[in-house]
Amino acid sequence: MEPLPNESAPRPFDLSGGHPALDLVNSLDNRFGPDGPRELLGDYGDLLRFAGQARLLEPQAAGRLAKSVTPAAAARALRSARELREALARVLYGHLEGDIPNRADLLVLERRINEANRRRELHWTQASPGAPGQAALHWQWGRSAAAAEFPVWVIAVAAAPLLLTxxxxxxxxxxAQNCRWLFLDTSKNHTRRWCNMKVCGNRAKARRFQERRTQ
Ligand SMILES: [Zn+2]
Structure with missing residues (x-):
């Protein structure tokens, strides 16, 4: 018999932001909406799913963390992820308004990025005899990949180049005023207006169409 689809399976994250740091900010949905925000990082499992979907965490690593991390450590890591997210949100939305970032928010980013970088190890990969010139240095996570905070560290490392370049x-x-999600505008003329053309773009088009009809 075919297994029934799991109706309680969580919905995948919408990664319309186009960058893990922006997608993380968008995981507090409806941030500026009149009905208040909606938390999509509800528990540590959500954080693992997010990092996995953003391709920052291998499925095996996520599976190992889901089994090994204690509830207390998972709760701490979730708090760190949300703290990082909210600091990113204030700095980035503020930047769009031309505001100077708050020192406290910069300290959160500094602490998380430094903490993550300290966990990385430099490893030398030797060239195999058949492939000369392939020897290289790589950052690896080593034992840090088993820490509850690992998903926060991979996100922090991914966020740094967005902030610093x-x-x-x-x-x-x-x-869309009811959306305000952050996204990376990679369009040629830098004129992209919507996080997701299919969702917010079409909604706006439909609204304009409606307005013209009722004028
Ligand atoms: Zn949108």
């Missing part, structure tokens, strides 16, 4: 100038907020 010109990529920051490509961050936009969705033009």
């Amino acid at each position: 010109d990529t920051l100038q490509r961050v936009r907020a969705c033009g």
